[in-house]
Amino acid sequence: MKKRNFCVLAAVMLLLTGCGNKTREQLESDRDAGITYMDQAQYEQAVTSFESAYALCDEKMPETKTDISLYEAACQMKLEDYESVKNTCTRILELGENAEAYYMRGVAFLKLGDTDAAKADFDGAAVMEPNDYEMFLNIYQQYEAINQSAVGDQYLQQVLNNESTGLEDDYQKGSIYYYLGDYEKAATALARPVEAKKEDAMRLMGQVYLAQGDTQSAWVVYQQYKETFGETAESYNGIALCDIADGDYDTALQDIQQGLSLDVSDSSKRDLLYNEIVVYEKKMDFATAKQKAEEFMQLYPDDEAGQKEYDFLITR
Template identity: 35%
Template sequence: MYLIFLMTDRANAREPMKSLISWACTVDKINRGLNFMNKKKFTYITALTLLSFTLMTGCTNERKENQTAYRQIGINAMENGDYAGAVDAFNSALGQCIGKITENELDICYYKAAAQYAGGDPAGAVDTYTAIIDYDKKAADAYYLRGCVYLKQGDTESAVSDFDKAVKNNSSDYELYVNIYENLSAYDMTEKGEEYLNKAFDIKGNSAGDYAWRGRIYYYLGQYDNAQTELKSALDKESVIANLYIAQVYEAQGDPENAEVYYQNYVNSGSADSQAMNALGEIEIAKGNYSGALTYLEQGISMENVTNRRELMQNLIICYEYTSDFNSAWNVVQEYVQVYPDDASAQREYIFLKNRMEQTAPAENTEEAVTEDTQAVEDTQTPEEAQTLEDTPAQ
């Protein structure tokens, strides 16, 4: 469930928006690791007023070039984590519209709503999705995404209502049912989410994709035998993704040997993602093969689209320490505590590694090694945590 902002074709235009809100609802973090271009700022125009105007008027051909440029600037700003600047750019893109509305304008609206949500303006995102729905009462994506925002805000009744409308208007999309389940499950509504999974079985089909999706759904429902049956049928039809799903099934059944075989098949297919690399790394960690685990973890963290950066970084720190590569462990933990400052155990690991680096540094550099970052971490400790660290034997 990873987001990628940069798009080049209309066919995939709404998927980044769906991924963004779905992932943000469950993880509540935005990946900022993509490369970005220089950002530009634009005068703010009231979002809902501009959107309503745009939906009524549209865009003429002579303004298409400017609209495209503003849209790309907005995407670049999102990649940079500049969500306010992104909203401004998308508003400017919509401001180019003075004719009939097209899919391009709707695409920009989805982007803008995603930027509003990611920038801490869920109310603005709801307004934007609502305006899209006012324009198109059958906009399943907008219902789904607005439902995700409602769920994040604690308005479960409105969330479920929107999810129901989403599946009503797009009843043949397995991914929609699964995404709804994943979001509800993340907010302790697993039983409700399973209702959507069971509805997905009403979709009929015997393609590789049908078998793979049904296998994944059985996996979520804990029906592992049924999951294997469906996924093996998908594999017989040369489904690549089925290797990943059946590996997860075997792992859930406590069969790491078969899980590793299918994870490796997925990697060898050239379609592997950061989740698969982390899973393979954890299998090697369980074996005590930390060097082997690093091979997978380092590949995973270096991928263009990383959906599980936190887990990968945690495992990298573990493996670097077990292989006595404390310099690499130190480099990773410094980045980790900046991105995830609320992780108390990581803060303690930061101090441990910092102290070790100081002890092994040349004497002339020892005094310079005490940085403001270390002091800031120490200031966050409770007296009990500080005492625990003092009592911990040196390693």
């Protein structure tokens, strides 16, 4: 599922039009508290806050109800409370068609064993958002998780057969081929956006080369990325990945520290810190790796890859 845009104050105020000042303030406070809990992976508390906010909505606020309910359903999904996801998304869809609600309810139906209802909802989401590559890949992953990749592949083929209308479509198709492990098709799809110096496509092309074991080509791409976009956390992270693949762990650590010294986004910091754990593990320094993993989980308690590393390291 795609991340929703959080806390754009002007949009929130517009959505809240229709309530009195005190009610509006409480509604906004409860909604914001829910988002804060959600960011901290405290999903039960988040659900409670979103339910409180929803209870303050009136019939003139369908957009606000939808907004809050989508957040609530996302938290229920994290809690694996699929019956509640189904009910919350049904509540959303009673207010009007919504692709995200169709998708999440489809996931809930699939988890609950109702494959026919799941497919009907996935089809509804696909009709509403026929060019949402990420959503189609998510649908495939849901079927893959229950060993029904053949059903999920129908959705992937549908979106892959769409005519590319620009560099973004090429990049999205490259992302899908990369996920599927078809690195040649991924490289072909990414060729145009990489040539045009599309930022995310260059990063992904580096990953494609790494997956093919071609660390030299990956290193060249990440160096070109750094020359084009300057010294960024992303460029140093990519170069560190090349060093890790080549077994040059000390240089990889230097690259990671260089990246962390920059003004980095939270997602880039997460990648760098995760790869730092990997490097220490590769160096057989399990004590430091475990310490780094503990610090990582304090920062990112909901990170599945980090949790796996931590679970492994505590057994060493």
